[in-house]
Amino acid sequence: MVPSCYVHIPFCDSICSYCDFVRVQKNEMFFSNWKEQLIQEIQEYKIHDLHTLYFGGGTPSLLSVNDFSEIRNYFPASIDEFTVECNPESLSDEKLRLYESLGVNRISLGVQSFKDELLQVCNRRHTVSQAVSVIEKIKKSSISTFSIDLIFGLPNQTMEDVKHDISMFLSLDIPHLSIYSLQIEENSVFGKTGIEPIDSDLEADMFEYITKTLEEAGYIHYEISSFCKPGHHSRHNLAYWQDQDFYGIGCGASGRINGIRYDNTTNLKEYCLKGSCPTYISETLLERSMDAIMMALRTKFGLNILAWNERYQSDFRLKYASVLSKYAAYFEYSENHIYLNDAGLEILNTILVDFMMIE
Structure with a gap:
């Protein structure tokens, strides 16, 4: 049995400056064909049992209530951990209630920074106040755990900015944090506009501060970029880290079955016309x-x-x-x-x- 499944939702409202993932601004011309191919791909795997299911992107919370429900219902009814990546500006009250009703029990929220100026640098569509409001709504829901993403090493970000972000995170009593050092990807907006990485010593100091402060606050540093309260680690990500197989479904998704890794096409037009078109990776x-x-x-x-x-x-x-x-x-x-x-x-x-x- 393959225990885990990742579903890639490639659509976004806007393109973040740091992002090099497979993503496009949502286009209704492609969407119906994309959804049809995605559902066909799910059905071809004949998935009867799953421990973890992860909708990533892109921005899965852009999916309408009806589209999300339709796609979700092609998976088993009972899933131990069902995660959906969301952005603060697109996670409405209606969608949060829908996720609760459909068995979502973990949300990964893309916050990235608790400074509005840095959110603008990243071309994020939400504000700090929106992020805080959504976090409080998630905490009041029946969804048992959630995580936020933060980035450090952003252009012009100072150590004081990082301290502010960590202080805000701790004050909000969030069970899980994924925090990443900015990587300047060639095909990202940052890469194309010549943004340079921050000083490596400052980056190291930032990471040391983050690790020390969170561990002193009782968080477990269980993976190089991941911190959690006891019992709140990401079971889905552990499938990757512990050498397990997983389905990768959708345009731009990667998977591994019987130890053989594969990458689906990253070309949305090709996916809409021909389906996943996987490339299998030959490894010794x-x-x-x-x-x-x-x-x-x-x-x-x-x-x-x-x-x-x-x-x-x-x-x-x-x-x-x-x-x-x-x-x-x-x-x-x-x-x-x-x-x-x-x-x-x-x-x-x-x-x-x-x-x-x-x-």
Whole structure:
């Protein structure tokens, strides 16, 4: 059984300056054909059981009540964790009630900053007051958990701005935070207009402050960009990080079935005419084993050594003895798992390069 499914909704009201995901401004000319192809793709997988379902984008909360209901009803009625990505300006009271009635039990809200000036820099459509209002509405709903996204390292963002964002987050008593350092993507508005990354030392100081402050407030730093109160981690994202298969459905979605990864077409016109048109990614056993290490070491759950040994026909401790010795101060062990401490997560990329040097 494939335990998880990601559905990509590629439509947005506007294009955020940092975004390089597959997204287009919603166009009614394409929408009906897109929905027809999406439903056909869902049906082709004959999904009878799911642990997690994630509607991402794009902006899934742009879907009308009727369109959302129609798409959702092609999935199993009972799902352990059902997440929908939303933007504050498009999550209406009506849609929130609909999500509750259709089994959505987790929302991921794209806030990005609690400073209106920085929201404008990012070309976000909402204001801080809108975001706070929607957060309070979610907290009063029956949806059992939710997360917000924040970005640090934005153009002209200061350490004081970051402290303000974290202070606002804590004051709102939100159970989960996904916080990302700005990456300047070539095809984003920032990339095309020549925006430069912030000073690397300042970025490191920001991340250190974020980690220390949230951990002192009782949040678990369970993945390099993810913090949560106990029991509120994202079960869907753990499917990616713990080497599990997952369906990827929709234009621009990626998935993995029987260990084989695939990417659907990113061309909306092609998707509307021909469907998903997946490209399958050929990987050696060594490449797949390295992917498993890279993803697992992002998390405090770490890598299950025995499971890795069995799946990839190798002895992890023996094969990577030199790396484990070199970075011994950064690794922790629990039963059959290995994971990085906070200092190790800060140099994750450096450690992974040494893993990749061993064949």
